[in-house]
Amino acid sequence: MNFNEVSFEFAAGTVKQLPKSDMPEVVFSGHSNVGKSSLINKLVQRKALARVSAQPGKTATVNFYRLREFRMVDLPGYGYAKVSKAEKERWASLVEGYLSAERNIKLIIQIIDIRHKPTKDDYDMISFLYNCNAPFVIALTKKDKLKKLAFEKRIEEIVDELQDYEGVQLIPFSAVTGEGLDEVKSVIEEYVADED
Numbered sequence: 001m002n003f004n005e006v007s008f009e010f011a012a013g014t015v016k017q018l019p020k021s022d023m024p025e026v027v028f029s030g031h032s033n034v035g036k037s038s039l040i041n042k043l044v045q046r047k048a049l050a051r052v053s054a055q056p057g058k059t060a061t062v063n064f065y066r067l068r069e070f071r072m073v074d075l076p077g078y079g080y081a082k083v084s085k086a087e088k089e090r091w092a093s094l095v096e097g098y099l100s101a102e103r104n105i106k107l108i109i110q111i112i113d114i115r116h117k118p119t120k121d122d123y124d125m126i127s128f129l130y131n132c133n134a135p136f137v138i139a140l141t142k143k144d145k146l147k148k149l150a151f152e153k154r155i156e157e158i159v160d161e162l163q164d165y166e167g168v169q170l171i172p173f174s175a176v177t178g179e180g181l182d183e184v185k186s187v188i189e190e191y192v193a194d195e196d
Contacts (some may be wrong), residue, residue: 021103107192140172140173
């Protein structure tokens with residue numbers, strides 16, 4: 001599967017603007033500033049396909065990127081405090097509208113910053129995905145920010161923090177070193193190729 005042949009396709013700001021779901025979709029979801037854009041860019045070996053911002057909460061649309069075999073879908077980051085209530089509600093209805101539509105979603109990559117305990121919003125999202133049997137894995141970003149012992153300690157803690165979600169695959173990832181990249185690619189290939 002060629003991850004380098006990719007182009008930005010569409011940005012939807014409302015549910016009505018969502019394009020037709022005519023190919024498999026791999027969805028990226030996570031808290032604002034969790035490294036979602038960096039993971040997408042590393043995956044396709046582009047510096048700025050997905051816009052990386054120092055200011056969280058910049059992705060206010062559902063962004064679609066087209067590859068040959070599937071589409072990558074970048075959901076707006078949730079949980080950023082400095083956004084108006086109306087904007088938060090618009091994001092929520094957009095994300096809910098996307099996830100509840102009849103779309104060909106093959107995999108959701110839920111992203112969590114490995115350094116921090118999952119937030120309430122993270123738990124809400126993971127519970128939603130788990131309870132509706134959505135196909136998802138959890139990518140633990142920013143691994144390069146932890147030394148070996150701190151990383152091992154955090155993995156133990158995360159396994160404990162997520163003990164209610166049995167069998168969910170955890171993938172430690174670093175956009176800086178590329179660690180975990182092959183694992184993310186192979187899990188995408190596995191789910192996209194799985195024609196149920």
